[in-house]
Amino acid sequence: xxxxxxxxxxxxxxxxxxxxxxxxxxxxxxxxxxxxxxxxxxxxxxxxxxxxxxxxxxxxxxxxxxxxxxxxxxxxxxxxxxxxxxxxxxxxxxxxxxxxxxxxxxxxxxxxxxxxxxxxxxxxxxxxxxxxxxxxxxxxxxxxxxxxxxxxxxxxxxxxxxxxxxxxxxxxxxxxxxxxxxxxxxxxxxxxxxxxxxxxxxxxxxxxxxxxxxxxxxxxxxxxxxxxx
Amino acid sequence: xxxxxxxxxxxxxxxxxxxxxxxxxxxxxxxxxxxxxxxxxxxxxxxxxxxxxxxxxxxxxxxxxxxxxxxxxxxxxxxxxxxxxxxxxxxxxxxxxxxxxxxxxxxxxxxxxxxxxxxxxxxxxxxxxxxxxxxxxxxxxxxxxxxxxxxxxxxxxxxxxxxxxxxxxxxxxxxxxxxxxxxxxxxxxxxxxxxxxxxxxxxxxxxxxxxxxxxxxxxxxxxxxxxxxxxxxx
Numbered sequence: 001x002x003x004x005x006x007x008x009x010x011x012x013x014x015x016x017x018x019x020x021x022x023x024x025x026x027x028x029x030x031x032x033x034x035x036x037x038x039x040x041x042x043x044x045x046x047x048x049x050x051x052x053x054x055x056x057x058x059x060x061x062x063x064x065x066x067x068x069x070x071x072x073x074x075x076x077x078x079x080x081x082x083x084x085x086x087x088x089x090x091x092x093x094x095x096x097x098x099x100x101x102x103x104x105x106x107x108x109x110x111x112x113x114x115x116x117x118x119x120x121x122x123x124x125x126x127x128x129x130x131x132x133x134x135x136x137x138x139x140x141x142x143x144x145x146x147x148x149x150x151x152x153x154x155x156x157x158x159x160x161x162x163x164x165x166x167x168x169x170x171x172x173x174x175x176x177x178x179x180x181x182x183x184x185x186x187x188x189x190x191x192x193x194x195x196x197x198x199x200x201x202x203x204x205x206x207x208x209x210x211x212x213x214x215x216x217x218x219x220x221x222x223x224x225x226x227x228x229x
Numbered sequence: 230x231x232x233x234x235x236x237x238x239x240x241x242x243x244x245x246x247x248x249x250x251x252x253x254x255x256x257x258x259x260x261x262x263x264x265x266x267x268x269x270x271x272x273x274x275x276x277x278x279x280x281x282x283x284x285x286x287x288x289x290x291x292x293x294x295x296x297x298x299x300x301x302x303x304x305x306x307x308x309x310x311x312x313x314x315x316x317x318x319x320x321x322x323x324x325x326x327x328x329x330x331x332x333x334x335x336x337x338x339x340x341x342x343x344x345x346x347x348x349x350x351x352x353x354x355x356x357x358x359x360x361x362x363x364x365x366x367x368x369x370x371x372x373x374x375x376x377x378x379x380x381x382x383x384x385x386x387x388x389x390x391x392x393x394x395x396x397x398x399x400x401x402x403x404x405x406x407x408x409x410x411x412x413x414x415x416x417x418x419x420x421x422x423x424x425x426x427x428x429x430x431x432x433x434x435x436x437x438x439x440x441x442x443x444x445x446x447x448x449x450x451x452x453x454x455x456x457x458x459x460x461x462x463x
Contacts (some may be wrong), residue, residue, distance in 0.1 A: 002331050010326035020315045089310035089371075092277050093327040094300035097376070100327075224296075229279055 002057060004171075007095045011103025016110060018080060029073040029115045030075035034122060043124035045110045056126045059189035063182055067149065071171050073111055078161040078175070087227050097224035103152065105216070109150040118144050135193035137201065141192070143207035145185035151212060152177050155219040158226045184208045230254050230377055231276060231411050236285035237270050239434075245271040246435040248285070253428075255378075259271040260426035262419070262451065267418040268435040270307065273381045276413065277304045289379070300328055301311040303377030305385055309368035313357035316424040317348060317367045320356060321374055328375040342370045347396055369397070373404075380404050382414035386421060401425055419448050430454065 019025055042060045044054075059082040081087050090100050121136065124131045131138055152174055161167040191200035232252035240247045246268045253259045261269045274280045275287055278294035278422055289298050304310075311320045318339060325335045343349045344368045356364060373380065384396050385401065398421075405412050405425065414420050422429050429446055431439035431454045439454035 006326050006332070010323055014312065015316065016302045017319065018312060021314050079313070084312045085306070085308040085310050085349075086312065088279055088306070088308070088326065090327065092279050092299060092302070092304055092310075093324070094296050094298075094329060095297075095327040156289075228281065229274070 004096055004099045007099035008103040008106070010036045012106045012110075013076065015104065015107035019077075019107075019111065022196045025073040025076040026111050026114060028076065029069040029111060030118050033065045033069040033115055033119045034102075036068065037061060037119060037126060055129075055194040056186070056190045058123060058193060059186045062119060062189060063145070063185050064121055066112065066119060066145075067175075067178065067182060069115055070108075070112055070149055070153055071174065073115070074108060074157040075167060075170060077107055077111075078157040078166075080196070082161045087162070088229060090113045091227040091229070092226075093098055097227060098220035099160065100222035100227070101158075101220050102216070104154045104158070105147070105150045108154055109146050110152060112146045113142070114130075115147065129193050130195075131193070133195070134197075138189065141185060141188045141201065141205060142209075144205055144212060145181055148191075148208055148215060149178060150180035151215040151219055155215075155226070158223070162229075174191055181208055181211055184211075185223060230288075230290060231413075232288050233272065233275065233282075234286050236272075236282045236287060238268075238275060238280055238311045239283045244435050245365045246275070246282070247434075249435065249437050250285075251430060251440065253411050253413055255409045255411055256261040257428060258414075258426045259414040260422035261413060261432060262417070262422055262455075263357060263415075263427060263432035264417075264455065267432040269432055270383055271435075272432065273304065273383050273413065273415060274306075274318065274452060276379070276381055277302050279304070299439070300375065301378040303372040303375065305369050305372040305378045305380075307383055307387075309356070309364050310366055310371060311356045316353045316355050317343065317359075317370070320367070321352075321370060324371050325374055330375060332380055338347070338372075338374065345392075346370050346400060362390055362393040365389055366393065366397070368401070373400075378409070379411045383412055383418070384413070384415050385420065386416065398425070419451060422451075423448065 044057060120131050123129045156173040157170055160166040160173060163169055184207045188201035188204035191197065231250055234250050236249045237247050249272065261272065263269050271280060275282055280298050287294055321339045322335055325338065330338065340349065343352050346369060348363055348366050348370065351359070351363060356367060359367065369385065382401070385397055389397060399415065400411065402425065404410060412426070423443055426443060428440070428442050429451060430437060431451060433455070439451060
C-alpha cells in the first residue's frame with residue numbers, strides 16, 4: 001500500500017511540477033473559462049438574465065465552460081506524456097497502473113479545482129450570484145463533479161492521446177459518458193444558487209458520488225490495457 | 230534465462246516478427262543486428278513486456294513477463310522516455326519511485342549512476358536543453374537506475390560523439406561483466422557487436438536469419454547473412 005501511494009504521489013508531483021514550470025494547461029483552461037463566462041454575461045445581461053431560469057442558465061454556463069476548458073487542459077496534459085513517451089515509460093515499469101491512473105486523476109482535478117475557483121469568482125461578480133451563502137455546498141458539488149470529469153477525462157484522454165484524431169476523439173468519447181455528471185452538477189448548482197438548498201440537491205450529489213466511485217474503480221482496472229502500446 | 234518462443238508480432242497487416250525463437254542466458258551479452266524495420270526494436274520491446282506478442286510467448290526464468298518482472302528489466306529505447314520540462318535528477322527520482330525504490334536510497338543512487346555515466350554535474354539541468362549525447366546518457370541512467378538484471382539497449386550508440394561512445398562502451402562492458410546479468414543490445418555497427426557481445430543474432434523481415442557465438446563467427450559471415458535478404462545491409 002505504501003508503494004501504491006508512493007507511485008501515486010510521484011505522478012502528482014511530476015505533473016504539477018511540469019505544470020508549474022510551463023503553466024500551459026492551467027493558463028489555457030482559466031482563460032477559456034473566463035472567456036466563455038464573460039461572453040455569456042454580455043449575452044444574458046447584468047446578473048445573467050432575470051426570472052426563474054436565471055440560476056439554471058448560470059449553472060449551465062458555468063459547468064459547460066468548465067467542461068470545455070477541461071478538455072483543452074486534458075489534451076495538453078496528455079500531450080506532455082505523448083511527447084515524452086511517458087505512457088511507455090509507465091507501462092515498462094512495475095508500478096501499479098491504478099496508482100498511475102489515480103495520480104493522473106488527482107493532477108487533473110487539482111488543475112480543474114484552481115480553474116473552478118476563478119470561475120466561481122467570475123460568476124459572483126459578473127452574474128451577481130450569491131456563491132458565499134452556499135459556499136460549502138458549492139465546494140462539495142464542485143468536488144464531486146470535478147472528480148467525475150477528471151476520472152473520465154483522464155481515461156479517455158489517455159485512450160485518444162496516441163491517435164491522430166485525438167483532439168476530435170476526446171470530446172466525442174468523453175462528453176456522452178459525462179452527461180449524468182453534468183446534469184447532476186448543473187441541477188445541484190442551480191438548487192444552491194437559487195436558495196433551494198440541500199433538499200433539491202442531495203440526490204444529485206449522491207448521483208455524482210456514485211458515478212465517481214464506479215468510474216474510478218472501473219477505469220483503474222482497465223488503465224493497464226490503455227497504457228499498452 | 231530470457232527467451233522468446235515462437236514469437237510473432239503484427240502491426241495491422243504487417244508482421245514485424247515472424248515465429249522467432251531466441252534465448253539469452255544469465256551472464257550473456259547478445260548483439261542484435263539487422264537493417265531498419267527488421268524487427269530489432271519490436272523484439273526488445275516484446276522482451277520488456279511493452280509489446281504483447283500476437284503469437285508465441287516471452288519468458289523470464291521460465292515464467293511469462295509479469296508486472297513485477299518488469300522491475301528487473303531496464304530498457305534504453307530510441308525515445309529517451311524523459312520529461313523535457315524536468316531536470317535529469319527530477320526525472321530519475323520520478324522513475325526510481327515508479328520502480329519501487331526506497332525513498333531513502335534514491336538520492337545516493339541517482340548521484341552514483343549519474344557520476345558513472347559522466348552526467349553528475351548536469352543533474353539539475355532541464356532535459357530540454359541537453360545535447361543528444363547527454364540526453365542519451367540520461368536515458369541510460371534511467372534504464373540502469375534500479376540495477377536491473379536484464380538490460381535491453383536499443384541502438385545505444387546512436388547520436389553519440391566518439392568520447393561519449395567510449396564512455397558508454399565502458400559502462401556496457403561493466404554491465405556485461407556483471408555475473409548473471411543479461412544484456413541485449415541492437416546496433417548497425419558490426420565491429421561494436423563483435424567487440425561487446427558474446428553472441429550475435431541477425432534479424433531480417435522479422436525472422437532470425439543468423440545466430441552464432443562471436444568466436445565462431447566473422448564479420449564476413451554476418452554481412453553475408455544480411456545479403457541473403459532483399460535490401461542488403463543497412
